[in-house]
Amino acid sequence: MKKVTTLVCSLIVAAAGLARAQEAKVVIPGTVRGELAIPISLSGFTGEVDSVLRFDLFVQGFAITSDGAAYQVSGSNNGQVQGRLSDAVTKQQIFGKAYSGASLRTQAHALADDIVEAVTRRKGIGRTKIAFKSDKGSSSEVYIADFDGHNAVATTADGSIVAAPTWVPGRRTLYYTSYKLNNPDIFVHHLDSVERAVVARYSGLNTSAAVSPDGRRVAMILSKSGSPNVWVADADGSNLKQLTTTREGDSSPCWSPDGQTICFSSRASGRSALHLVPAGGGAMRRLSVVGTPNATEPDWSPDGKTIVFTAQMGSFQICTVPASGGEATVVAAGEDPSWAPNSRTVVFALRSGGKRILSMLDVPTKRVKQLPAISGSCSQPSWSK
């Protein structure tokens, strides 16, 4: 009977089509909370290629299983990665591909991306990057790595303190805060030309830069008017405009994908809560978030639907709320979340033993995977989009 149910469910997966397979309710043993993962089997891969495929698929909503899989991936990695994706029930091949060039690791990410796209119709994230802050004793530097934490490279070598790195959408350019000039100032840093310039260096705090989706504007926290507030400027820091005037302090602005609204955390109404303000100026209003106190560090999903944030409820918890407001969902323990371009996976920092470790979260299934150790304490990750 159980077999029949599983079979029927698998068939429903196939019948529902590949388009919306992530909505299929397939029973997988071991799935505890959240939406159910898509069961998929892997065979023929070894070593690094096998672990890249497992990691990439896991953080994008798949469960690797040999039992009751809806999809099968078979292939090899002798010199080059080859892979074939099939429907596990019909045995119908969906694609067969071989990859060449770059490293086996990159080829494995490419295969994972093709699998994700074929099954979910969403672009894979296997070849995206993250930027983050890494502490080394009393100083910290900005690092960049593959999204899975591999190939980490320092971008700064100032021996100072850095904070809040963030990507310019679609560009190899970062904004971040650095204390290099003995003040927390905002810099723009072009990775290819290795040039940087000061964007904001006013008396007091200059931090938490967030670049608009079109790359033309930057939202920031400045305290030049006497309290940490939200300001916007052109990408180079000119045409500065103050958006909020609370006395209690605002933090962590982020943009709606249409570039019209800025979401940030403010204590304007007592405890920290998410607020919205028109990017062009206007009245700020509180976003209704039910069920989670002390909301900070919002990040707006690229599809516009969901805001992920940190709630302080004894410990730090990553939570989501619809962008229009409503009931919040506690997803996992951790802080400072940043959405992947797929609006599904989130990178965040988890405190453990006095340091912070970067971790991945597949939001719909609520499953977490820690990134391999990168030197020092790593925090404030930002996902390239």
Add this chain to the structure above:
Amino acid sequence: MKRASVLSLFTLAAFLAAGITGCKKPEKGITPISGRAAKPPTNPDAGKPLGTGADPGVTSVPTTDLGDFEGMAMDRSVFANDTVYFDYDRSTVKSSERGKVENVAGHLKGNRANKLLIEGHCDERGTEEYNRALGERRALSLREYLVRLGVDADRVRTISYGEDKSASPGHDEAAWSKNRRGEFILLKPKN
């Protein structure tokens, strides 16, 4: 009967799946794809060094009022005993701490050439950027108190380190209470 319906559903599913994937034209067997497979290597990110770790020069620094404080000598010892401590998640100067601020104000009023840097710090029990704003609010409320005591606002600048520079490394209230602080650093003209 059940078997039969399952079977027909199976056929239907296979048909649908084939129909849907039809536009993608599944290839038979492994096809080395020179064009498509070149996707990873032609990715602009592949093979290129990311950050260089080199120290890029700062190409432009806008002029701000920070310039008034540059080139002054920092003396951390003068007000070493006047570090002000704050309650958890608060930036108000407690009455028990006011004497320290008054001491600092007295010095500044008697030494007109000197200026002041106030560092705002936090314990680790807040998110990082929230703490950076909280540290700034602490420094600013000390500045405000000095101004009320008659110190010219232009002589005082603030810097927040959030939770980045703890005074005590522990993870308990004993450490946290030492980390929620505002430190006064005297700035003296160099000549």
